[in-house]
Amino acid sequence: MENKLKIGIIGLGTVGQGVVKVLSKLSDIEIVGAAVKNTSKKRDVEVPYITSDAYEIANNPEVDVLVEVAGGCGVLDVLKTAIKNKKHIVTANKELLARHGSELFDLARENNVVILYEAAVAGGIPIILPIKTSLKANNFTSVAGILNGTTNYILTKMEEDNLSYEDCLKKAQELGYAETDPTGDVEGYDAMYKIAILANIVFNKRIVVDKIFREGITKITALDMQIADEMGYKIKLIAQAKKYNKKQDDNMLDIRVHPMLVSKTNSISDIKNATNAVLLNGFPVDRVMFAGPGAGEFPTASSVVGDILSIKAEISSNNILPMTVCYHKEYANQVSIDETVNCYYLRITASNHPGTIGKIGTLCGNFGINLSFIIQRGINSDGHATIIVLTEECYEKSVNSMIAELESTGEIKIENKIRVM
Amino acid sequence: MENKLKIGIIGLGTVGQGVVKVLSKLSDIEIVGAAVKNTSKKRDVEVPYITSDAYEIANNPEVDVLVEVAGGCGVLDVLKTAIKNKKHIVTANKELLARHGSELFDLARENNVVILYEAAVAGGIPIILPIKTSLKANNFTSVAGILNGTTNYILTKMEEDNLSYEDCLKKAQELGYAETDPTGDVEGYDAMYKIAILANIVFNKRIVVDKIFREGITKITALDMQIADEMGYKIKLIAQAKKYNKKQDDNMLDIRVHPMLVSKTNSISDIKNATNAVLLNGFPVDRVMFAGPGAGEFPTASSVVGDILSIKAEISSNNILPMTVCYHKEYANQVSIDETVNCYYLRITASNHPGTIGKIGTLCGNFGINLSFIIQRGINSDGHATIIVLTEECYEKSVNSMIAELESTGEIKIENKIRVM
Numbered sequence: 026m027e028n029k030l031k032i033g034i035i036g037l038g039t040v041g042q043g044v045v046k047v048l049s050k051l052s053d054i055e056i057v058g059a060a061v062k063n064t065s066k067k068r069d070v071e072v073p074y075i076t077s078d079a080y081e082i083a084n085n086p087e088v089d090v091l092v093e094v095a096g097g098c099g100v101l102d103v104l105k106t107a108i109k110n111k112k113h114i115v116t117a118n119k120e121l122l123a124r125h126g127s128e129l130f131d132l133a134r135e136n137n138v139v140i141l142y143e144a145a146v147a148g149g150i151p152i153i154l155p156i157k158t159s160l161k162a163n164n165f166t167s168v169a170g171i172l173n174g175t176t177n178y179i180l181t182k183m184e185e186d187n188l189s190y191e192d193c194l195k196k197a198q199e200l201g202y203a204e205t206d207p208t209g210d211v212e213g214y215d216a217m218y219k220i221a222i223l224a225n226i227v228f229n230k231r232i233v234v235d236k237i238f239r240e241g242i243t244k245i246t247a248l249d250m251q252i253a254d255e256m257g258y259k260i261k262l263i264a265q266a267k268k269y270n271k272k273q274d275d276n277m278l279d280i281r282v283h284p285m286l287v288s289k290t291n292s293i294s295d296i297k298n299a300t301n302a303v304l305l306n307g308f309p310v311d312r313v314m315f316a317g318p319g320a321g322e323f324p325t326a327s328s329v330v331g332d333i334l335s336i337k338a339e340i341s342s343n344n345i346l347p348m349t350v351c352y353h354k355e356y357a358n359q360v361s362i363d364e365t366v367n368c369y370y371l372r373i374t375a376s377n378h379p380g381t382i383g384k385i386g387t388l389c390g391n392f393g394i395n396l397s398f399i400i401q402r403g404i405n406s407d408g409h410a411t412i413i414v415l416t417e418e419c420y421e422k423s424v425n426s427m428i429a430e431l432e433s434t435g436e437i438k439i440e441n442k443i444r445v446m
Numbered sequence: 447m448e449n450k451l452k453i454g455i456i457g458l459g460t461v462g463q464g465v466v467k468v469l470s471k472l473s474d475i476e477i478v479g480a481a482v483k484n485t486s487k488k489r490d491v492e493v494p495y496i497t498s499d500a501y502e503i504a505n506n507p508e509v510d511v512l513v514e515v516a517g518g519c520g521v522l523d524v525l526k527t528a529i530k531n532k533k534h535i536v537t538a539n540k541e542l543l544a545r546h547g548s549e550l551f552d553l554a555r556e557n558n559v560v561i562l563y564e565a566a567v568a569g570g571i572p573i574i575l576p577i578k579t580s581l582k583a584n585n586f587t588s589v590a591g592i593l594n595g596t597t598n599y600i601l602t603k604m605e606e607d608n609l610s611y612e613d614c615l616k617k618a619q620e621l622g623y624a625e626t627d628p629t630g631d632v633e634g635y636d637a638m639y640k641i642a643i644l645a646n647i648v649f650n651k652r653i654v655v656d657k658i659f660r661e662g663i664t665k666i667t668a669l670d671m672q673i674a675d676e677m678g679y680k681i682k683l684i685a686q687a688k689k690y691n692k693k694q695d696d697n698m699l700d701i702r703v704h705p706m707l708v709s710k711t712n713s714i715s716d717i718k719n720a721t722n723a724v725l726l727n728g729f730p731v732d733r734v735m736f737a738g739p740g741a742g743e744f745p746t747a748s749s750v751v752g753d754i755l756s757i758k759a760e761i762s763s764n765n766i767l768p769m770t771v772c773y774h775k776e777y778a779n780q781v782s783i784d785e786t787v788n789c790y791y792l793r794i795t796a797s798n799h800p801g802t803i804g805k806i807g808t809l810c811g812n813f814g815i816n817l818s819f820i821i822q823r824g825i826n827s828d829g830h831a832t833i834i835v836l837t838e839e840c841y842e843k844s845v846n847s848m849i850a851e852l853e854s855t856g857e858i859k860i861e862n863k864i865r866v867m
Contacts, residue, residue: 047583149730149732151572151576151580151734154575154576155572155576158572158575158579158755159564159572159576159748159753160752161752161755162472162748162752162755292716308744309464309468309570309743309747310570310745310748310749311570311738311742311745312738312739313570313571313739314735314736314738315736315737316734316735316736316737317731318734321732322730323729323731324730324731326583327730330582330583330730331579331580334582335580
């Protein structure tokens with residue numbers, strides 16, 4: 026009889042329970058036990074052994090593979106213990122990998138074990154392994170995507186039902202798509218961890234997560250949605266990492282997470298609700314897109330169990346999964362948002378004085394900013410005019426300086442500034 | 447110094463030259479030589495050694511990996527020779543794999559070598575390896591896609607420019623998207639080979655390629671395109687393989703290639719020009735989509751070189767790529783098109799007699815076919831009426847019997863029958 030691969034699990038929340046359910050159908054995998062915060066909590070699934078001490082799992086000599094689906098950086102030391110005990114790791118923990126990945130990969134290499142994490146980015150979509158295997162011949166110029174299902178659900182609802190951010194957040198919370206404290210999703214932290222992980226393997230550089238520019242979706246209004254729609258755009262929370270082309274330095278990366286106006290002709294604009302999508306550009310492949318469920322009990326379990334099966338298939342070899350390691354030691358030179366170049370959507374309110382549009386146009390010219398579109402949308406009930414500006418490509422620092430000067434008069438206010446994809 | 451992986455190439459056409467160009471940038475891979483039909487032909491690339499005898503490459507003891515990008519079934523014996531010589535195979539040859547894959551995989555297993563073929567389906571899109579690794583935990587219910595770039599280019603042009611099939615084919619030929627004899631693409635053979643390969647790995651069954659129902663795009667008219675558009679559909683050549691649900695038999699597969707009306711709300715309808723897309727449905731992942739370039743020198747080279755690098759990474763192990771083999775021996779029970787259930791679009795012309803719509807409705811009722819939509823689109827210049835029918839789900843054999851009886855009167859003609867996705 027074939028030896029069964031023995032699994033220990035840290036965390037039996039939604040994803041952990043999905044993993045147990047999917048593994049229960051596989052005869053060649055055995056769950057040894059699980060560690061949870063609250064051992065007395067009612068759960069849908071049963072495991073042979075349950076403990077509140079995660080180290081019991083990390084130190085259990087029976088366990089071949091430690092599956093970590095608890096989340097957060099609190100489990101760092103548990104995983105290090107497991108690695109030192111020569112256990113392979115399968116994890117869905119984006120924050121841990123984004124913040125401590127390099128340390129963990131180094132330790133795994135020393136101990137000749139692997140860390141697989143297909144579930145950490147874009148849930149059920151296979152993206153990590155394809156980048157490291159089938160697409161390995163490529164020199165990528167960018168990776169971009171919709172990596173957070175909660176915010177994409179909220180933005181889709183805002184757009185389809187013409188509702189406010191607050192109303193859609195509430196709806197998402199009622200449906201379980203958003204947490205009671207939604208900060209991690211709506212402020213872009215979750216997408217930031219994921220783009221850090223993707224940038225790491227796409228560009229083979231270490232990434233400092235706290236240097237990634239991050240802006241959430243809380244300032245997007247129903248009016249922005251409506252205006253974007255009229256101009257042929259949707260608004261999406263885009264996470265992206267790309268080579269910074271202004272200088273011929275291959276190590277300079279422009280990595281960020283923020284809302285963007287995305288043209289309706291761009292296929293990423295069609296990604297709706299909690300679906301995620303990842304777009305890769307590079308040579309020789311040109312452009313490929315992966316789309317699918319970004320979260321959820323079963324889609325995430327698909328990736329976790331896929332990783333377990335990959336380890337199972339290769340464990341008899343001494344040369345386990347050589348393609349999946351992250352050996353690179355060099356840090357990327359991450360450019361600040363000020364140095365990036367973008368097109369901008371500006372929603373401006375101004376006192377209804379003659380010459381306001383002229384003033385905006387002149388000031389943009391002074392800062393070297395070309396306008397591609399400017400329109401005044403009538404007069405509001407309070408006597409103010411709403412003016413919409415789309416700029417051509419310009420430096421973030423230029424547009425910010427221009428805005429500061431425009432607002433210094435007291436008569437003009439920038440209600441929102443959204444970058445254009 | 448690390449040992450270089452040594453490559454022999456069969457075929458130096460567009461893809462072969464792309465492979466040589468991409469490999470030339472990799473210091474740890476060495477091209478030994480290539481076999482071509484015409485050794486005196488001018489080419490963009492140089493290789494150390496060129497021969498018109500493919501067996502010289504297959505028998506060359508220097509070669510570790512044979513890369514076959516010649517196409518067609520004529521190379522079967524060459525590949526068998528190489529496998530017996532313990533060479534790993536990387537191939538983009540969909541027809542060969544669809545017709546002789548089982549034989550080749552068996553032989554590869556006996557000789558402890560692998561056959562990788564990421565480039566054989568959907569060009570640059572990683573799909574074979576993700577199905578076999580990251581998505582391995584899934585029980586799939588269907589795989590469907592746009593797998594032929596030439597026909598998708600023609601259909602996109604027909605739709606966007608309101609042109610005839612013939613005009614768009616000519617344009618595709620001028621641009622090099624279609625061959626002088628376009629049969630392989632426009633009659634669906636190319637897509638048929640690809641769906642056979644996908645069905646094989648998605649359902650772990652051997653597939654008999656000649657049992658796959660196949661219908662090309664040559665009968666699609668500009669009028670069909672226009673009517674479909676008005677009703678909220680696009681027309682796409684869809685290749686699909688799915689579990690046949692009418693009987694509870696997991697081995698029964700419904701595999702086919704034919705044009706379909708695809709709702710504009712389905713993301714596959716957005717796949718334009720020569721782009722390919724593959725959709726997978728299953729548990730636990732739910733639904734994932736992969737999209738990207740389906741052909742071309744460099745995208746195809748991306749997949750070929752990705753496979754070469756996968757072999758390079760694992761070759762020091764005795765347990766090479768255990769996940770990538772196709773060991774299944776069982777043949778699928780492939781249901782005939784007559785037994786399948788579909789919704790249908792029928793474009794009908796009829797003499798302008800009173801009661802024609804009534805006759806169609808009555809006859810459909812007699813055959814147990816429910817209509818979801820029926821409309822008469824005015825009277826043509828020749829005095830005939832065009833009637834459009836959309837049916838609810840019904841058996842193919844029922845709709846064909848109904849059509850035969852409808853046409854037997856001599857007054858009514860079915861101009862086109864297109865299945866609805």
